Amino acid sequence: xxxxxxxxxxxRLRSAAVTARVGLWLGICFGVAFVTGLxxxxxxxxxxxVPFPTSPSWGYRVTQGLHVTAGTAAVPLLxxxxxxxxxxxxxxxxxxxxxxxxxxxxxxxxxVLVAAAxxxxxxxxxxxxxxxxxxxxxxxxxxxxxxxxxxxxxVHVAVKLPVIRRALGADVDDTSQDRPAATEAGVMSRRxxxxxxxxxxxxxxxxxxxxxxxxxxxxxxxxxxSGDGPEGVPVNRSARAAGVTAAATSPAYRxxxxxxxRVVSLSRDDLAAMPQSTQSLPIACVExxxxxxxxxxxxxxxxxxxxxxxxxxxxxxxSLQESGAFRQTHLQSNFADDQRTLLALQxxxxxxxxxxxYPCRLIAPDRPGVLQTKWVHRLExxx
Ligand SMILES: Nc1nc2c(c(=O)[nH]1)N[C@H]1C(S)=C(S)[C@@H](COP(=O)(O)O)O[C@H]1N2
Ligand SMILES: [Mo]
Numbered sequence: 001x002x003x004x005x006x007x008x009x010x011x012r013l014r015s016a017a018v019t020a021r022v023g024l025w026l027g028i029c030f031g032v033a034f035v036t037g038l039x040x041x042x043x044x045x046x047x048x049x050v051p052f053p054t055s056p057s058w059g060y061r062v063t064q065g066l067h068v069t070a071g072t073a074a075v076p077l078l079x080x081x082x083x084x085x086x087x088x089x090x091x092x093x094x095x096x097x098x099x100x101x102x103x104x105x106x107x108x109x110x111x112v113l114v115a116a117a118x119x120x121x122x123x124x125x126x127x128x129x130x131x132x133x134x135x136x137x138x139x140x141x142x143x144x145x146x147x148x149x150x151x152x153x154x155v156h157v158a159v160k161l162p163v164i165r166r167a168l169g170a171d172v173d174d175t176s177q178d179r180p181a182a183t184e185a186g187v188m189s190r191r192x193x194x195x196x197x198x199x200x201x202x203x204x205x206x207x208x209x210x211x212x213x214x215x216x217x218x219x220x221x222x223x224x225x226s227g228d229g230p231e232g233v234p235v236n237r238s239a240r241a242a243g244v245t246a247a248a249t250s251p252a253y254r255x256x257x258x259x260x261x262r263v264v265s266l267s268r269d270d271l272a273a274m275p276q277s278t279q280s281l282p283i284a285c286v287e288x289x290x291x292x293x294x295x296x297x298x299x300x301x302x303x304x305x306x307x308x309x310x311x312x313x314x315x316x317x318x319s320l321q322e323s324g325a326f327r328q329t330h331l332q333s334n335f336a337d338d339q340r341t342l343l344a345l346q347x348x349x350x351x352x353x354x355x356x357x358y359p360c361r362l363i364a365p366d367r368p369g370v371l372q373t374k375w376v377h378r379l380e381x382x383x
Pocket of ligand 2 (some may be wrong): 285
């Protein structure tokens with residue numbers, strides 16, 4: 001088999017005019033995904049120099065919905081963009097040592113960009129589909145590679161800025177920046193290709209956005225877990241998967257609230273006998289789905305008061321679950337002291353289903369779903 005040469009690619013569709021237009025939207029998607037990704041990462045850092053805010057309660061729902069939607073939209077854009085530029089892979093290396101070094105450096109930076117971009121979209125999509133075919137920690141790896149991708153993107157845009165500006169400033173059918181080999185009309189017009197690209201992007205967005213935008217739910221064929229679960233709220237990990245069914249339904253269940261050497265022990269009936277508060281707070285999973293819900297239960301602050309804990313302390317929230325990354329979470333003091341933060345006993349006016357965290361679960365405003373601990377067993381006020 002013969003390796004193709006740059007001159008084998010003759011379609012005028014593979015032009016900077018198309019690449020720059022698709023690239024602009026791809027850059028916007030990566031920018032949005034990067035910024036919202038930083039937010040999501042920071043929200044999950046236990047020790048926050050600047051406390052993550054508890055308001056608006058739907059903030060994380062919006063930023064994480066945007067994150068997953070922007071990543072999904074980037075998939076068709078990246079595919080089209082790579083298609084328009086890949087003949088360059090087969091371009092002959094230039095003559096002369098200096099130009100060779102410059103070209104090699106440019107190629108290497110593009111290799112890093114493409115590898116990082118493909119890695120981010122592939123791992124992000126797999127995560128949104130709750131498929132973890134790898135051994136590394138998703139969050140720290142996706143975060144680290146996010147920096148590499150955005151760094152390589154900034155370098156790439158800076159290097160290509162003259163070409164991008166000329167391409168975006170001229171008509172889409174302008175051929176002044178085309179490769180010399182691109183001399184033939186493509187299978188469709190450039191406008192047609194762009195329209196098809198925007199359409200594919202729109203379909204990708206609609207197919208996933210319904211996991212977080214309720215009225216799109218019916219069109220979101222690819223949306224994961226959009227509404228199946230007791231009370232119409234999706235379930236991420238079931239009680240059976242977490243191995244807590246027996247402990248959660250046992251009459252011996254007690255909640256312990258621990259502050260210094262004080263321990264307060266409460267049954268579910270004790271919790272139900274305390275003053276109850278009802279709050280509308282969404283569950284917003286890092287995987288992109290979210291759902292608004294109405295919770296009723298005991299204010300976390302009231303429980304901390306029972307143990308004599310003053311305001312301003314972080315709380316370790318420990319579940320009945322014996323293993324797994326989310327068996328316990330760190331609740332920052334501003335969340336612990338917020339009047340809307342509950343140890344919920346009910347969802348939509350019904351006793352919590354076991355898959356939603358019976359006997360009781362944490363629900364706090366503007367908090368990533370992964371930290372809304374279910375089947376709570378102990379609250380340990382930190383020193
Ligand atoms: N103990 C425990 N709590 C947990 C989890 C878990 O695995 N174990 N999963 C979390 C995740 S990832 C999400 S998105 C929410 C989902 O809550 P739901 O299943 O009630 O919708 O629960 C959180 N609470
Ligand atoms: Mo989640």
